[in-house]
Amino acid sequence: MSYTSVIKKELTQLETDVCCKRAELSALVRMNGTIQLQNRKVLLDITTENPSTARHMFTLIKSLYAVQPEVLVRRKIRLKKNHVFVIRISETANDILSDLCILKKDSWERIEGISTHLFRDEFCSRAYLRGAFLAGGSVNNPDSASYHLEIVSTYDDHSIALCKLMNDMYLHAKVIERKKGYVVYIKEGDKIGEFLNIIGAHPSLLKFENVRIMKDMRNSVNRLVNCETANLNKTISAAMRQIENIRLIEETMGLETLPEKLREVAVVRLQHPDVNLAELGQLLATGGISKSAVNHRFRKIEQIASGIRDRHKGG
Ligand SMILES: [Zn+2]
Known part of the structure; x- marks a missing residue:
């Protein structure tokens, strides 16, 4: 079962108050309902490919209205081989549609947007979102x-x-127009988590958050590793530059011409090309000196070396 199907199954098992049931059903009917005229009778069909949603819609209708809906099962010929479930109401369809704030009373005129009359308590708007997700929602596996x-x-x-x-x-959330209709979407992981919480998909939310935390952790470990690698590369290229300078001095003036402190650090660098400045400081015979002191000495060496290069260029 897909992650979306698991969530939908969970959502259909929640116990809710009558006002919330109405709000939830309103979203389901508005999004998945169609009206047709057959033998002078108005039929309201609400379709879904999800069996738990179909069962749930049937239960919602039965608990809210004194009607006996029909359940039809059709097989989709093209595309997927899924069944399509149709919940059909053939009595008082207009009354139900106006009670659900989808059609104006005693007319076939559609009410635009989402009517606030559906929201009786603080949970009704959450129920509406739950219905909307059941009707046309999907979410990527975390x-x-x-x-x-x-x-x-x-x-x-x-x-x-x-x-x-x-x-x-x-x-x-944002809206975009696509071929299949208008799509409301959320792209942020933490907001998707909040949405699942709001609509009451708690077990799925736990799974989502666990995977998300693992993923974020993996990302920050990767970031850390990348950062370490970058530092390491920096250390290596700095060391290569230092060795290059020292070799140049050695070949031109000779290391013995360097002041004692600089010669000491140069010799240790040649012996230990792969240590960082702090480690190099500890290796000096004169006792440990700080990283910045070592860095200072290498800057002096750099100056001397670039002096040699300049003279070389000039001559
Ligand atoms: Zn409510």
């Missing part, structure tokens, strides 16, 4: 290369309202 959660919806006004609802909860 192991995958990038974090991505999206909810696809047909109407732009609804997507914009959904995005706003999410951003009222500081989820950093």
Whole structure:
């Protein structure tokens, strides 16, 4: 089962109050519902490919309205071989649609956006997001290369309202228009975690956060290793430069012409080309001197060497 399916299954097992059930069902019907006229009768079909969502929608409808929905199963011919589940309401469809704030009362006119009448308590808006995720949501497995959660919806006004609802909860959501409709998405790992928390997917959230923490840890270890490597490279190239300078002095003036302190450090460097400045300081016969003192001596050597190079160029 995909990570998205696991989350959806979890979401359909939550116990919620009547007001929240209504908000959740409203999102499901608005996003996955279609109305059609058959033999002068209005049919409301709500479709899903997810069996737990289908069962859940059936239960929600039964618990909120005195109707007997039909359940139809169709096989998708093209694309995937998945079943498509259709929950069909053939009685009082218009009343239900207006109670769910999708259609205006006694009319077939669609209400734009998301009606605030759906939100009776602080949990209703979370329930609406849960319904929206069940209807058109998916999320990348936390192991995958990038974090991505999206909810696809047909109407732009609804997507914009959904995005706003999410951003009222500081989820950093954005909307983009794609072929399949309008897509509200979240790209930040911690915000996806917050979204899963808000809609009540707690076991999946734990998995998501565990993987995320592991991934972040791996990244910072990598960063650390890269950093160490960079430092090491810096040490090596500095040492190579020092040796180059010392060799030049040795070949031209001879090391014995150097002041005692500089000669000492030069000789030890030639003997230990791969140690860093601090270690080199400890190796000196005159007793340990600090890294910056060693660095100071190498700067002097550098000056002498570049003097030789200048003279060489000039002559
Ligand atoms: Zn509620």
